[in-house]
Amino acid sequence: MFDTLGDRLGGVFKRxxxxxxxxxxxVDEMLAEIRTALLEADVNVRVARSFVDRVRVRAIGVQVSxxxxxGQQVVKIVNEELVAILGGESFKITYASQPPTVVLMAGLQxxxxxxxxxxxxxxxxxxxxxxxxxxxxxxxxxxxxQLRVLGAQIGVPVFSExxxxxxxxxxxLAEARRIGRDVLIVDTAGRLAIDEAMMREVAEISNxxxxxxxxxxxxxxxxxxxxxxxKSFDETLSISAVILSKLDGDARxxxxxxxxxxxxxxxxxxxxxxxxxxxxxxxPDRMASRILGMGDVLTLIEQAEKVFEKxxxxxxxxxxxxxxxxxxxxxxQLQQLKKMGPLSGVLGMLPGVPKEMKNADLPDxxxxxxxxxxxxxxxxxxxxxxxINGSRRTRIAKGSGTQVADVNRLVKQFSEMQKMxxxxxxxxxxxGLADLGAALGSPLRPR
Ligand SMILES: Nc1nc2c(ncn2[C@@H]2O[C@H](COP(=O)(O)OP(=O)(O)OP(=O)(O)O)[C@@H](O)[C@H]2O)c(=O)[nH]1
Ligand SMILES: [Mg+2]
Numbered sequence: 001m002f003d004t005l006g007d008r009l010g011g012v013f014k015r016x017x018x019x020x021x022x023x024x025x026x027v028d029e030m031l032a033e034i035r036t037a038l039l040e041a042d043v044n045v046r047v048a049r050s051f052v053d054r055v056r057v058r059a060i061g062v063q064v065s066x067x068x069x070x071g072q073q074v075v076k077i078v079n080e081e082l083v084a085i086l087g088g089e090s091f092k093i094t095y096a097s098q099p100p101t102v103v104l105m106a107g108l109q110x111x112x113x114x115x116x117x118x119x120x121x122x123x124x125x126x127x128x129x130x131x132x133x134x135x136x137x138x139x140x141x142x143x144x145x146q147l148r149v150l151g152a153q154i155g156v157p158v159f160s161e162x163x164x165x166x167x168x169x170x171x172x173l174a175e176a177r178r179i180g181r182d183v184l185i186v187d188t189a190g191r192l193a194i195d196e197a198m199m200r201e202v203a204e205i206s207n208x209x210x211x212x213x214x215x216x217x218x219x220x221x222x223x224x225x226x227x228x229x230x231k232s233f234d235e236t237l238s239i240s241a242v243i244l245s246k247l248d249g250d251a252r253x254x255x256x257x258x259x260x261x262x263x264x265x266x267x268x269x270x271x272x273x274x275x276x277x278x279x280x281x282x283x284p285d286r287m288a289s290r291i292l293g294m295g296d297v298l299t300l301i302e303q304a305e306k307v308f309e310k311x312x313x314x315x316x317x318x319x320x321x322x323x324x325x326x327x328x329x330x331x332x333q334l335q336q337l338k339k340m341g342p343l344s345g346v347l348g349m350l351p352g353v354p355k356e357m358k359n360a361d362l363p364d365x366x367x368x369x370x371x372x373x374x375x376x377x378x379x380x381x382x383x384x385x386x387x388i389n390g391s392r393r394t395r396i397a398k399g400s401g402t403q404v405a406d407v408n409r410l411v412k413q414f415s416e417m418q419k420m421x422x423x424x425x426x427x428x429x430x431x432g433l434a435d436l437g438a439a440l441g442s443p444l445r446p447r
Contacts, residue, residue: 001187002041002253002287002290002330003124004037004041004252005037005038005253005291006250006290006291006292008036008040008052008139009036009291009292010292011033012030013074013075013078014073015030016030016070016074017328021070022074024060027056027059027060029076030032030059031055031056031059031142033048034051034052034055034078035048035051035052036057038051038257040252041252041257042099042223042254042255042320042323043253043257044258044261046149046260046261047085047262050261051081051085055074055077055078055081056085056313058077059073059097061078072140075292078292079292082284082287082288082291082292083284083285084284085216085260085261086256086257086260086282086287086288087259087260087266087267087268087282087284088266088284090282090283090284091241091266091268091269091281093213093268094169094212095129095182095183096212099177099181099183100132100173100176100177100181100182100183100184100244101182101183101184101212102146102173102184102186102210102211102213102396103185103186103214103215104186104188104205104206104211104213104214104215104421105120105185105186105187105188105217106188106202106216106217106233106237106239106279107233107360108191108193108194108218108219108229109190109191109192109230109423110190110219111190111217111218112149112217112243112246113137113187113190113218114137114143114147115150115245115271116217116243116245116275117132117147117150117157117185117187118147118150118151118153119134119271119276119277120185120215120269120360121154121156121185121271121277122156122276122277122279123279123281124183124185125154125156129182130182130183131181131182131183132156132158132175132176132179132183132184133147133150133159133161133172133185133187134158134159134160134164134168134169134172134185134186134187135148135152135158135168135191136165136168136186136189137159137185137187137188137189137190138164138165138168139189140164142191143187144158144160146291147160147187148160150276153276153278157179159172159175159176160172160411163268165189165205166201166205168206169186169209169211170208172184172209173208184209186209188201188205189300194233195278199236199237202237203236203237204444206237207383213241214237214239214240215239215242215243215268215269216229216230216233216239216241216242216243217238217242217243218242218245218247218255218267219245219446220244220245220247220249220250220253220255221246222255223250223252223254223255224254224255226244227259227262227263230242230262230265231263231386234263234265239265240265240266240268241265241268241269242259242263242266242268243269243271244256244259244267244269244270244271244282245270245271246271247271247279248272256282256287259349265364268281268282269282272373273351294372294410295297310407319376326382327374327376327377327383327385328379328382329376329382329383330414330417331370331371331374340350369402369406370410372401373396373400373402373406373407373410374410375400376395376396376400377396378397381396385411385415386415388407388411392405393408393411417440
């Protein structure tokens with residue numbers, strides 16, 4: 001997602017970064033380009049205009065600041081304003097003091113309510129909660145069955161019965177209390193377009209269960225229409241936040257960039273695929289860095305955290321970025337790797353990783369051989385594999401029960417990997433502007 005917008009903005013920054021001083025004409029030209037880029041990304045016209053206006057006001061001050069060069073400042077301003085239109089802060093989930101915390105799902109037909117309800121239940125599970133799903137879509141005969149299949153997949157109970165949507169929801173709530181589930185997610189029926197009957201039904205369900213959160217699921221691929229839909233839902237049914245589904249199919253990102261400004265409601269979660277785990281909390285700051293092409297180091301750390309201890313994860317990510325990665329770290333990572341899920345997913349979030357590396361695959365026996373070889377090395381050799389000469393190689397091969405050729409291959413592969421990581425990580429250290437500049441391929445430095 002946001003591919004084109006990121007490219008366009010990257011192009012704009014590239015052009016201005018060489019300028020020592022921005023004239024009013026430079027600023028105007030740049031803003032016109034940014035505006036076009038936003039409109040091409042299907043961002044709401046009003047939103048694009050106010051975005052550009054805010055950048056303009058701040059960009060004018062740029063010419064008098066001494067601390068940073070104009071290019072750096074503009075990138076910083078655009079980043080901050082992107083974070084702001086994406087909603088600023090991440091949406092916070094709080095839990096009811098009297099469980100269960102009730103969540104109501106609403107949205108048009110096919111927007112992704114049922115799938116998102118299950119994904120959300122799975123997310124609550126990952127937060128240590130015990131969710132329950134309620135199938136209150138009795139419009140479509142297969143709807144409850146679809147929810148049951150998803151529920152079984154994630155090990156979350158699904159409540160439904162052949163009555164009416166309001167009774168099902170009310171009885172579902174009673175059942176959750178009875179069996180001690182602390183989060184209740186109610187899936188409702190959608191219609192092809194906004195209509196009164198649908199609104200009445202959802203409103204009645206809402207009255208019956210008094211939800212703590214009402215999430216409107218909108219299909220990101222519908223672009224600006226998604227925003228219009230959100231607006232009319234919010235008028236009838238006060239919504240807490242939006243769940244943007246199908247962001248994977250939306251290369252432009254207009255809906256994500258417009259929702260908050262147009263309806264004043266944040267995006268709480270984003271769904272990025274049909275699979276259950278293709279679902280994440282929406283973090284405006286991280287999304288802005290993705291748009292600006294900085295990769296998403298924070299998300300990487302979070303994913304690694306699922307497997308590693310927190311400190312270890314931060315240390316590993318930092319080492320990875322700084323290129324100070326030893327064979328000991330490599331061994332640690334190899335052992336955790338299988339648990340971390342596909343390596344391609346992890347590497348995909350780092351900026352500038354070559355395709356070959358994203359497709360890396362590490363079979364079991366290779367892992368064993370590698371492990372044995374590294375174990376036969378001295379600590380010094382693990383830290384600085386370049387000292388491993390002929391006699392050391394023979395010793396290591398003998399100690400690990402492998403061939404000298406195996407040792408050679410590992411040392412060679414590792415030093416290539418180290419080089420590549422140094423290249424990737426170089427200039428990405430530290431925080432803020434140096435990051436932005438480096439990510440954009442510019443040698444920007446504070447003056
Ligand atoms: N690619 C992609 N497909 C999705 C995503 N979320 C949902 N889908 C697909 O979209 C289709 C509709 O999803 P549902 O969850 O059934 O939508 P719904 O809003 O419950 O639909 P109704 O109950 O008919 O109103 C299904 O085929 C889903 O697999 C997503 O994030 N990415
Ligand atoms: Mg459904």
